Amino acid sequence: MTVRKGKRLGITIQEHMAIDVCPGPIRPIRQISAYFPRLSPTSSFSEPLSPNQVAAPTALSPSSAGQGGGAVGGEGGGGSSGLLSPLLPGAAGGGGSLSAMSSMDTSIEIDSCDSDDNTSLGTLEFDLLYERATSSLHCTVLRAKGLKPMDFNGLADPYVKLHLLPGACKANKLKTKTVRNTLNPVWNETLTYCGITEEDMYRKTLRVSVCDEDKLTHNEFIGESRVALRRVKPDQTKHFNICLEHPPPLPSPTAMSTALRGISCYLREWETEQQRSLEERGRLLLCLQYLPPVGDGDVKGETKDRARGGLCVGVKRCAHLAAMDVNGFSDPYVKTYLKPDVQKKSKHKTAVIKKTLNPEFNEEFFYEISFSELATKTLEVTVWDYDLGKSNDFIGGVSLGCHSQGETLQHWIDCLKNKGKKVERWHTLTNELPGSTLQE
Numbered sequence: 001m002t003v004r005k006g007k008r009l010g011i012t013i014q015e016h017m018a019i020d021v022c023p024g025p026i027r028p029i030r031q032i033s034a035y036f037p038r039l040s041p042t043s044s045f046s047e048p049l050s051p052n053q054v055a056a057p058t059a060l061s062p063s064s065a066g067q068g069g070g071a072v073g074g075e076g077g078g079g080s081s082g083l084l085s086p087l088l089p090g091a092a093g094g095g096g097s098l099s100a101m102s103s104m105d106t107s108i109e110i111d112s113c114d115s116d117d118n119t120s121l122g123t124l125e126f127d128l129l130y131e132r133a134t135s136s137l138h139c140t141v142l143r144a145k146g147l148k149p150m151d152f153n154g155l156a157d158p159y160v161k162l163h164l165l166p167g168a169c170k171a172n173k174l175k176t177k178t179v180r181n182t183l184n185p186v187w188n189e190t191l192t193y194c195g196i197t198e199e200d201m202y203r204k205t206l207r208v209s210v211c212d213e214d215k216l217t218h219n220e221f222i223g224e225s226r227v228a229l230r231r232v233k234p235d236q237t238k239h240f241n242i243c244l245e246h247p248p249p250l251p252s253p254t255a256m257s258t259a260l261r262g263i264s265c266y267l268r269e270w271e272t273e274q275q276r277s278l279e280e281r282g283r284l285l286l287c288l289q290y291l292p293p294v295g296d297g298d299v300k301g302e303t304k305d306r307a308r309g310g311l312c313v314g315v316k317r318c319a320h321l322a323a324m325d326v327n328g329f330s331d332p333y334v335k336t337y338l339k340p341d342v343q344k345k346s347k348h349k350t351a352v353i354k355k356t357l358n359p360e361f362n363e364e365f366f367y368e369i370s371f372s373e374l375a376t377k378t379l380e381v382t383v384w385d386y387d388l389g390k391s392n393d394f395i396g397g398v399s400l401g402c403h404s405q406g407e408t409l410q411h412w413i414d415c416l417k418n419k420g421k422k423v424e425r426w427h428t429l430t431n432e433l434p435g436s437t438l439q440e
Helices: 013-021 051-055 062-073 100-112 198-203 253-259 264-279 301-306 406-417
Strands: 123-131 136-145 158-165 186-194 205-212 220-228 238-243 280-291 310-319 332-339 360-368 378-385 393-401 423-430
Touching: 123 205, 136 158, 136 205, 158 186, 186 310, 220 238, 280 378, 280 393, 280 406, 310 332, 310 378, 310 423, 332 360, 393 406, 406 423
Parallel strands: none
Antiparallel strands: 123 136, 123 238, 136 186, 158 205, 205 220, 280 310, 280 423, 310 360, 332 378, 378 393, 393 423
């Protein structure tokens, strides 16, 4: 079709869409390996063969090396281009050529290494030790090797973060220092969880994650690993050298309901675990000591106030408290009562520790009371969050007495049996105290 000058070519909208807009067939996205030359028989460095040579089945055979050497290696022979040519002139036997199948296998191996899913995230080495006497879990982070590069310089600024599952929050988050510009960092740093009971060791999991610190942007996640604490025996150090993994994907509600359908035992256990995690508001370390009365001749100095005997309550520390403020922390303090308190003189209060979920108090309070009267009393210990200008928030509490149950009852009995001895024990805080009216 010829178009004369001065006349405008008129085309339909269908032709316009077909010519100018249609992008054509969709091509697959090129991988990184596609931008690098491959030394294979199908490489683009070799010249195209003629139709006769393509049709000939002996084009890649050693017997035709002398005839096809000029087409592949150039006019001057195959000496200078022998490295890029699949045919090696002058070679004898079957070792002078590569088959098409072997070139295809080599191409597949190169492409498989380019996938990010097959790239190693690195390894992490650490030790775990659970001390039963102090109810503490020590995690010694030793070193990491072969971490994935996260920065533009091909390095990373890694640090290690610990969480206890279930119930990961700021209260049980521990973090190591950051090692700059390395893929093989060495920390040799010990992180300690306080208030870990044997029940926690049986049902909780430690999540160890490695992250890259960025000052200008948000920190980047490298990899993680999860260790069931039941694998750690009390008072025995267990060494771990594990490979980092991607975090497990979150299941959809539909998939979760389908997977859990009909498994009533698992559902009951899961609901109990969730209810228990909601009721727990933290841990409290208490030290109880009943001091028997002493004679007047044996009393000296500060002990005169305790000559008649009584109960000494030591508030040591709290751990994993619930966050009550918008910043993710609390301003906790502890109050103690010895009830029933008719005269309302048994209230004692510790100092306020600002912006923490793991406060350490180390304060003692003394109640002057006889042993017979103590058997009818109940010690109530509550933890509060201090708020300036408004009412304080209740975090949790615990009651100890002859009418309590479980570990609290055992702690109270041990205190009464071992007169003059200090008895320490961790207690789980609950959001409700049975038979008690909370007082602020």
